[in-house]
Amino acid sequence: MESEFLFFMQMLLSGLSMGSIYALVALGFVLIYKATSILNLAQGEFLMVGAYICLSITLDFGLNFVASFMLTMVFSVILGLAVERLVLRPLIGEPIISVIMVTLGLTYILRGLVIMIWGNDIRQFNIFPEQPVDFWGVKLTYLYLYSLGISLVLLTVFAIFFKYARTGIFMRAVADHQTAAQSMGISVKGVFAMSWCIAAVVSSIGGILVGNIAGVGVDLSYIGLKVLPAVILGGLDSILGAIIGGLIVGVLEFLSAGYLDPYIPAINEVFPFIVLVLVLMIKPYGLFGIEEIERV
Amino acid sequence: MPAGLFHENYRNDERIFQTCFVKAWLIAFLIACALFPLIGSKYMISIMTEVGIAIIACHGLNILTGFTGQISLGHAAFVGVGAYTCSILIGQGAPFIIALPMAGAMAALVGMIFGIPSLRLRGLYLAIATIAAQFIIEFTIRRWDSLTGGVEGMYVEPGTLGPFHFDNRLQLYYLTFVLAVAATIVIKNIVRARSGRAFVAIRDRYLAAEVIGVHVFKYRLMSFAVSSFFAGIAGALLAQYLEVITHESFTIHQSIDYLAMCIIGGLGHVLGGIYGVGFWFILERILEVVTTNLNTAFPDHITWFVSIKEIVFGCVIVLFLIFEPDGLAARWRTIRAYWKLWPFSY
Numbered sequence: 001m002e003s004e005f006l007f008f009m010q011m012l013l014s015g016l017s018m019g020s021i022y023a024l025v026a027l028g029f030v031l032i033y034k035a036t037s038i039l040n041l042a043q044g045e046f047l048m049v050g051a052y053i054c055l056s057i058t059l060d061f062g063l064n065f066v067a068s069f070m071l072t073m074v075f076s077v078i079l080g081l082a083v084e085r086l087v088l089r090p091l092i093g094e095p096i097i098s099v100i101m102v103t104l105g106l107t108y109i110l111r112g113l114v115i116m117i118w119g120n121d122i123r124q125f126n127i128f129p130e131q132p133v134d135f136w137g138v139k140l141t142y143l144y145l146y147s148l149g150i151s152l153v154l155l156t157v158f159a160i161f162f163k164y165a166r167t168g169i170f171m172r173a174v175a176d177h178q179t180a181a182q183s184m185g186i187s188v189k190g191v192f193a194m195s196w197c198i199a200a201v202v203s204s205i206g207g208i209l210v211g212n213i214a215g216v217g218v219d220l221s222y223i224g225l226k227v228l229p230a231v232i233l234g235g236l237d238s239i240l241g242a243i244i245g246g247l248i249v250g251v252l253e254f255l256s257a258g259y260l261d262p263y264i265p266a267i268n269e270v271f272p273f274i275v276l277v278l279v280l281m282i283k284p285y286g287l288f289g290i291e292e293i294e295r296v
Numbered sequence: 297m298p299a300g301l302f303h304e305n306y307r308n309d310e311r312i313f314q315t316c317f318v319k320a321w322l323i324a325f326l327i328a329c330a331l332f333p334l335i336g337s338k339y340m341i342s343i344m345t346e347v348g349i350a351i352i353a354c355h356g357l358n359i360l361t362g363f364t365g366q367i368s369l370g371h372a373a374f375v376g377v378g379a380y381t382c383s384i385l386i387g388q389g390a391p392f393i394i395a396l397p398m399a400g401a402m403a404a405l406v407g408m409i410f411g412i413p414s415l416r417l418r419g420l421y422l423a424i425a426t427i428a429a430q431f432i433i434e435f436t437i438r439r440w441d442s443l444t445g446g447v448e449g450m451y452v453e454p455g456t457l458g459p460f461h462f463d464n465r466l467q468l469y470y471l472t473f474v475l476a477v478a479a480t481i482v483i484k485n486i487v488r489a490r491s492g493r494a495f496v497a498i499r500d501r502y503l504a505a506e507v508i509g510v511h512v513f514k515y516r517l518m519s520f521a522v523s524s525f526f527a528g529i530a531g532a533l534l535a536q537y538l539e540v541i542t543h544e545s546f547t548i549h550q551s552i553d554y555l556a557m558c559i560i561g562g563l564g565h566v567l568g569g570i571y572g573v574g575f576w577f578i579l580e581r582i583l584e585v586v587t588t589n590l591n592t593a594f595p596d597h598i599t600w601f602v603s604i605k606e607i608v609f610g611c612v613i614v615l616f617l618i619f620e621p622d623g624l625a626a627r628w629r630t631i632r633a634y635w636k637l638w639p640f641s642y
Contacts, residue, residue, distance in 0.1 A: 090618045096419045102617045108610030112603035270435040273428040
């Protein structure tokens, strides 16, 4: 009984740590969608690029981790701005398929560049100590603890930013009603650029964290698609939903790995997507999303 | 000389061949394709087989995405369903003539199951649902070892049809050629008929379509079924072509490629699939030559050139969407219209 409870807590806490990273990346998705109605399927590649840059600066140039983390953030801002300005701006007003497809084209370009520069091998950070911390029998590595900590801090910072900061309020205004926001003197283009910057930054932070846990390789970009269930579960246009959805999906992934694995091996790879299909069938606009009502 | 093409009644407007000129060109093209193996090398013949298979798959995707407006990012998974169904049936001793349509039917069934969410979903949400379909099907293929051979893949028994054995590349080429032509005729006629008009009405404004009496859910599901049926047939041929199939032939990247081919060719044009596939494969061959040459010229930097293909295809997709969103089919139309009246275009 005791050990079963410990096993459950172990899965729950590991899931929460992973889920907090998912929540960060999901936040990036939601920000871009809210402001610009674009689903950025290249989010996973943003994440991978961030992880590679941080790794490269830390290991190849020998800077310390905090400095390379900061440099990566600067680069992410540039990447976000460049993508928004060069690729997405010309497509404003085009049908959804063009916009989805252009982000998919971006995934090809970014992945190709990453392979060209860094090659195909999986590399390790090895920065955080290996031995786990013991909480009354539940073992968590430092990595998971740091991930949980960093993600929670960032999510709080963003919550405050959207609530009180001037730019945050601008962003919410644009998401709410573009034309109205523009006529109040808010620069819609500025807000678009801002959303892409923040999305690129949060996803590269997510990338660095996941890269520490799983190693940095091209497969990191799959996190971008893995986060989709979280985004849909929470509702595409809800920031709170992204956070809660991310945590739920992380926990579900670990619980399914823990309890269903003996019956269907490796079910955790696909379990979030099964949940996704169910959510789409039952409550397509997610837990907190705004339902689109159409009347003739 | 006519200054343009003017239709005086609906019968004329709906004709498959608008002018005799088109018919003559088409017949010439078909004869060229049929005689092509006489001059083409073995390599060229297998490339053309691949092209034919991709055309069938793209026609299917074009019905779903181009004509009905439902974005699908799981098309390769449905191709995979067809490939495995056909291979397993042949392995069990079923004749090819039964296994081939069964592959289409199975893919159509699976497609319809994943099309059910389209009852309530549109646009982005449906695209996400098809991504989920892609992952779930791929997972099933990878993990259902007893049926599909799991990660190691499965060996495909060559199909036979009367005197034809499809382990012979030439006979497989002709089979693909015939089926690709048949697929084009079918798609052209679907588009001309009642169901095709219903698809287009749903794509353009589904509320208005519902108001004028189009059963939206029924036609959406039907378009999923038709599209996946094409995918299944393409999959059965692909299995014959590859001889050993693994889940790696049916990943989400392949799905994205199919969608990219359709967009480059022109979504919502019958010939879009053909133009797109042609462009894609020609570009692929050119890049292959470029990469090999670069590798021999700079043998120290081979790692730089591994991903040239990916980067170029990514750029092609992005540039097409920004500068030529209607694809090659529309561009071809403008060029033709320009030359028809040249030099007196006003």
